[in-house]
Amino acid sequence: MTDQNANANSEYLNLKVKSQEGEEIFFKIKKTTQFKKLMDAYCQRAQVNAHNVRFLFDGDRILESHTPADLKMESGDEIDVVVEQVGGSF
Amino acid sequence: MHKVKQNSTQQVIKKRSLSQLIQIVEEEIQFPDNNVTVMSSIQKQIKKTENSFVPSSGKDIGQLRKLVLNHEYYTSIDGNIITEKYIKLKRTRRAIKKQKYQQQFMFLQTQANPFSQTQTAYLQPQYFNQLQIQNMYSPALAQNLQGTNYDQQLSAFQQNQIMHLQTLPSLEQANSQIMKQQLGQQLLVPQQSLQIQQQQSMIQIQNHSQNGEYQGMVNNYMKMDRVQLSVKKDVSKLDEESESNFSDDYEESSESDQMVYEKFSYTYSYMQNDRKKDITIEHHDLKKLVPNQYLNDTIVNFFLKFFEVEILSQEMKEKVLIFNTYFMSKLAPNDQIEQLSSSSFEVINGLFEKNYQAVRRWIKEDIFEKQFLVFPLNLPEHWSVIIVCNHKNLFDQDEKSEARQQNSSENPTTIDEDDEQDQDKEIKDENSSNKPKKEYNKPCLVYFDSFGLLDPKYSNMIRLYLNKEYETKKKSTIQKNIVYNERTLPSHQPLIPRQTNYVDCGLYLLEYVENFLNDPQQILSLFNNTEFDEWIHLRWFPRCNIHKKRKFIKELLIDLSKLSKEEAAKNYQQKRANLLELKKDNASQYDEIDMEEFEDHIDEIAEYEEDYPNTQEEKHRQLLDFYMNPNFNKYDVV
Numbered sequence: 187m188t189d190q191n192a193n194a195n196s197e198y199l200n201l202k203v204k205s206q207e208g209e210e211i212f213f214k215i216k217k218t219t220q221f222k223k224l225m226d227a228y229c230q231r232a233q234v235n236a237h238n239v240r241f242l243f244d245g246d247r248i249l250e251s252h253t254p255a256d257l258k259m260e261s262g263d264e265i266d267v268v269v270e271q272v273g274g275s276f
Numbered sequence: 277m278h279k280v281k282q283n284s285t286q287q288v289i290k291k292r293s294l295s296q297l298i299q300i301v302e303e304e305i306q307f308p309d310n311n312v313t314v315m316s317s318i319q320k321q322i323k324k325t326e327n328s329f330v331p332s333s334g335k336d337i338g339q340l341r342k343l344v345l346n347h348e349y350y351t352s353i354d355g356n357i358i359t360e361k362y363i364k365l366k367r368t369r370r371a372i373k374k375q376k377y378q379q380q381f382m383f384l385q386t387q388a389n390p391f392s393q394t395q396t397a398y399l400q401p402q403y404f405n406q407l408q409i410q411n412m413y414s415p416a417l418a419q420n421l422q423g424t425n426y427d428q429q430l431s432a433f434q435q436n437q438i439m440h441l442q443t444l445p446s447l448e449q450a451n452s453q454i455m456k457q458q459l460g461q462q463l464l465v466p467q468q469s470l471q472i473q474q475q476q477s478m479i480q481i482q483n484h485s486q487n488g489e490y491q492g493m494v495n496n497y498m499k500m501d502r503v504q505l506s507v508k509k510d511v512s513k514l515d516e517e518s519e520s521n522f523s524d525d526y527e528e529s530s531e532s533d534q535m536v537y538e539k540f541s542y543t544y545s546y547m548q549n550d551r552k553k554d555i556t557i558e559h560h561d562l563k564k565l566v567p568n569q570y571l572n573d574t575i576v577n578f579f580l581k582f583f584e585v586e587i588l589s590q591e592m593k594e595k596v597l598i599f600n601t602y603f604m605s606k607l608a609p610n611d612q613i614e615q616l617s618s619s620s621f622e623v624i625n626g627l628f629e630k631n632y633q634a635v636r637r638w639i640k641e642d643i644f645e646k647q648f649l650v651f652p653l654n655l656p657e658h659w660s661v662i663i664v665c666n667h668k669n670l671f672d673q674d675e676k677s678e679a680r681q682q683n684s685s686e687n688p689t690t691i692d693e694d695d696e697q698d699q700d701k702e703i704k705d706e707n708s709s710n711k712p713k714k715e716y717n718k719p720c721l722v723y724f725d726s727f728g729l730l731d732p733k734y735s736n737m738i739r740l741y742l743n744k745e746y747e748t749k750k751k752s753t754i755q756k757n758i759v760y761n762e763r764t765l766p767s768h769q770p771l772i773p774r775q776t777n778y779v780d781c782g783l784y785l786l787e788y789v790e791n792f793l794n795d796p797q798q799i800l801s802l803f804n805n806t807e808f809d810e811w812i813h814l815r816w817f818p819r820c821n822i823h824k825k826r827k828f829i830k831e832l833l834i835d836l837s838k839l840s841k842e843e844a845a846k847n848y849q850q851k852r853a854n855l856l857e858l859k860k861d862n863a864s865q866y867d868e869i870d871m872e873e874f875e876d877h878i879d880e881i882a883e884y885e886e887d888y889p890n891t892q893e894e895k896h897r898q899l900l901d902f903y904m905n906p907n908f909n910k911y912d913v914v
Contacts, residue, residue, distance in 0.1 A: 206609070237560050240573070242602060245638030247577075249543070249556050266634070268602055273659035274570035275727075275778035 199254050203228055203241075203265045215254060222250035228267070242266040294340060301343040319344055370876060537562055542837045544578055546585045549640045555581060557833055565830040567823075571782025573601045576652060576659065579786050579829055586845040588793060595647040596793060599639075604653050606634045608737045613656075616733040624733075628740045643742070644668050644750050648796065650789055653734055659785040660725035662734060663792060665800060667742060667765060670719045671758050716800035719760075721767045724792070726775035726784035735767045770799050773819055774870055783825045791817050815866045818859040821852070828852065874898075 196217075201224070203211045211231065213224050221241065225248075229236045241248040243257055243265055297318060304315055318340075540559040545552055561574040580598045588596065608616055612627055643649060649664040721738065723730050739760040746758055758764075772788065775781055792799055798816065828851055835844035859866075878898060 206611075237558075240602070245600060245602060245635065246553055247555060249554050252554075266602075266606075268605065271573035271576075271601055271605065271654040272564075272570040273654055273657050274781055275657060275775070 199259060199261045199263070201254070201259065201261075201263055201265055203267060205232065205267045206269060217255045217259075218253050220250060221248050221252050221254075225250060232267075234269075238270045240268050240270065242268060298340050298343060301340065301347055304347055315344075315347060367872075370879060540833075540837065542833055544582060544836065546581060562830065562833060565826045565833075567826060568779050570657070570779060571659065573654065575829065576601050576782055576785065578833075580650070580652065580789060582832075582845075583786075583790055583793075586841055587849060592793060596650065597639075597641055597643060597646045597648070598650040598789070599652065601652045601654050603635055603638060604651050604734065604737070607631050607741060608734055610654075610656050613733075616737070624736065625740065628737060628744075631737075632741065632744055639745075642749070643745055648793065650793075651734075651738060652785060652789075655729075655731070658727070658729075659782045660723070660727075660729060661785045661788055662738060663722045663724070663789070664720075664738060664742070664765070665722060665796065666717050666719045667760065668719075669717055670760070670764055671754050671756055714801060714804050715797055716802075716804050718803070719765050720800075720803065721765050722792075722799060723767050723769045724772060724785070724788040725769075726772075726781045726788075728769075728774060730767065730769050732767070739765055768803050770802055771814060771870070772816060773814075773822075773866065774873075776819070776869060780822055783822045786829075787817060787821050787825060813864070813867055815863045818856070818862070818866050819869065820855060820859065824851075824855055 198214050198216055201213050201215055203213060203224070205211075211228065213227065215221075215224050225236060225241060228241075229239065232239075243259065243263065248257065248265065300314065301318065537559050540562050541556065543554050543556045545554045547553070555574065555578045557574055557578055561572060563569065564572050564575050577600050580600075584593065584596060584598050607628070609631070612631075615623060615627060618624060644667070647666060647668065649667065651662045651664070653660045653662060721735050723735065739762075742760045742765070743758075746754075746760075751758075773784075775784055798814075802814070828848055831851075832844055832848045835847050839847075878895070
C-alpha cells in the first residue's frame with residue numbers, strides 16, 4: 187500500500203500557475219503529460235486566448251510539447267503567465 | 277508577350293474600384309515581390325490623376341496613396357527613394373510654412389497701422405484671449421475655408437480678422453468691466469460645431485503661453501490649412517470605375533505565400549548552460565513581420581537569441597548576456613509605472629525587493645563575468661533597449677587604484693612618477709596598436725530608444741538589480757563594498773537614427789543591438805569624445821536596414837524551416853552585408869533624416885525668438901534638447 191502511494195505521489199506534480207496580477211491557480215499534472223493540457227485548461231479557466239499568453243518557468247518559455255519531466259520540475263514549482271508583449275510606437 | 281500581359285494588367289486596374297485597388301496594394305505589402313507590373317501601373321494611375329479633386333473619394337484615395345508609399349518603403353532596394361522623398365517633403369513643407377508665416381505677419385502689420393496705437397496693442401499676445409480666438413474661427417470662416425485654393429482661404433482668414441478688429445473697442449474701454457461683458461456677448465459663438473475648435477484653441481493657448489497666443493492661433497490655422505491641402509490632391513477617376521471580378525494570376529501566387537503563413541511553425545533550439553532551450557515561432561508570430569505590424573516578444577526574443585548564438589563571434593559571445601523581454605517586465609512591470617516614478621527611494625526599493633523575487637532564479641550565469649548586459653524593454657506599446665557596459669570594471673578598477681594607494685603609502689615620494697609612467701605606457705600602447713579611437717572602458721549604461729526616450733526608472737531598476745546580484749553572489753568573494761548608482765554607472769544616450777513611423781520600433785531595437793554588439797566601441801568611444809560633429813554624424817547604419825529587416829527576419833525563419841541553422845545564418849548575413857555594401861559610399865546620408873528633423877526644430881525655435889543665437893554652442897545645446905525630448909519627435913508617418 188505505502189509503495190503504491192509513493193509511486194502515485196511521484197508520478198504527479200502540484201504546480202502553481204501565477205498570473206501577472208498575482209492570481210494563483212493550482213494544477214495537478216502527470217510528470218509525463220505535455221503542457222498543452224495544462225495550458226488549455228488555464229486559458230479556458232482564465233478566459234484568455236492561448237496565442238496571447240506565455241507560460242514561463244524560471245524565465246524560459248514553456249512549449250506545449252514540453253513535459254514537467256523535460257524541464258526537471260518538482261512539486262510546488264511556480265509557472266508565470268505573462269501576456270504577449272507588443273510595441274511599435276510610443 | 278510581356279507587353280501584352282502588361283497592357284492587360286493595366287486594363288484590369290482601370291476596371292477596378294478603389295477598394296479593390298486598396299486590397300491589391302495591401303496584399304502586395306503583405307506578400308511582396310509577386311507582381312511588379314501591377315504596382316507600377318497603380319503608381320502611374322495615381323500620378324496621372326494627382327491634380328484632380330473629388331471630395332467624396334478623399335479618404336479612400338488618401339489611403340491608397342499611403343499604401344502605395346508604404347509599399348515603396350518596404351520594397352525599395354536601398355531606401356534611397358524614401359529618404360529623398362521624405363527630405364523633399366520636409367523641405368517643401370518648411371518653405372510653405374515660412375512663406376505663410378511671413379504673409380500672416382505682414383498682413384497683421386498692415387492691418388494694424390490704420391488703427392490707433394491702443395488698437396495695435398491688441399495684437400500683442402497678452403491681449404488675445406480665448407474669446408477672440410473663437411471669433412477667428414467663426415462659422416463664416418469655417419465655410420470660406422472650404423474653398424479649394426490657398427488664396428481663397430487666406431483672404432477668408434483675413435476678412436475674418438478685419439471683422440474682428442473692427443468690432444474691437446479701444447483698449448481703455450475694453451479694460452472697463454462693462455465693455456468686457458458687452459464684448460463677450462457680441463463675440464460669443466455658441467454653435468456646438470465650434471466646440472472642437474475651441475478646445476484646440478485652448479490647447480494651443482496652453483502650449484504657447486510663453487510665446488504668445490498669436491503664434492498658437494497661426495499654427496492652428498495652418499493645421500486646418502494642411503488638412504485642406506491634403507484633401508485637395510485627391511483623385512477622382514479611380515473611384516468611379518465599375519466593380520469587376522478579379523481573377524488574376526497574382527491572386528493565386530500570393531495565395532501560395534499565404535499558405536506558408538498559415539502552416540508555419542518552427543522551433544529554434546539552442547544550448548544554454550548545458551540545457552536545451554526552445555523558442556517556437558508560430559504562423560501568427562510570423563505575421564508580425566508583415567509591414568505595419570507591431571513586433572511581439574516571440575520575434576524579439578528569437579532574433580536576439582539567434583543573433584547571440586549563431587551569428588556573434590565566439591569571443592564576443594562570451595562577453596555578452598542578452599536577457600529576455602520578460603525579465604524587465606517582471607522587474608519593472610508596466611502596471612507599476614506610476615509608483616516606480618515616485619521620488620521616494622523607500623517606495624522604489626520596496627517594489628524592487630518584491631519584484632526581484634520573481635526573477636531571482638532566472639539567470640544562471642554570473643553576470644559579473646560578462647562585459648555587456650542587454651536588457652530589452654517593453655514599455656506600453658513600445659520597445660527600447662538598455663545595454664550595461666563594463667560594469668565589472670567598477671571593482672576591477674578599484675583593485676588597481678587600491679593597489680596603487682598601497683604602493684604609494686610604502687613609497688610616498690614616487691607616486692607621481694609612477695602615475696606618469698603608467699600614463700605614458702597607456703599612450704604608447706594606443707599608438708602601437710594604431711587604434712583611431714581610444715577605447716572606453718568605464719562602467720556605463722547605454723540607453724537606446726527610437727523615440728529619444730530616456731526613462732530613469734528603468735535604469736534605476738537595473739542598477740538596483742546589479743547591486744542586489746553583487747550583494748548576494750559576488751560580495752563574499754570580492755570582499756568590497758560596491759554600489760552601482762548614477763555616478764558609478766551613469767546613463768548615456770547616443771544620438772542614434774530614430775523612428776520615422778509609428779510601427780517599426782521593434783526593428784530599431786534589434787538593429788541597435790545587432791550594430792552595437794558588432795562593434796561596441798563605435799558607440800562607446802563617443803563617450804570619450806565631446807566633439808560635437810562626432811556625436812551628430814554617427815553614421816551608424818543606413819535606414820534601409822530597418823525596413824529590410826522585417827523581410828530578412830521573415831526569410832531567415834523560412835530558411836530555418838528548410839535549411840540548416842548555419843546555412844540560414846549565412847544567408848541572413850550575406851543579405852545584410854550586401855545591403856551595407858550597397859550603401860557604403862553614402863554613409864554621410866545615414867543621419868540625413870534626423871538632421872532634417874533637427875533643422876525643422878531649430879526653425880520653429882527661431883520663429884519664436886527673434887534674435888535667436890546661431891552659435892555652435894547654442895545649436896549643440898538645442899540638438900541635445902531635441903534628441904533627449906520625445907516631445908520633439910514629430911516624424912511624419914512614412
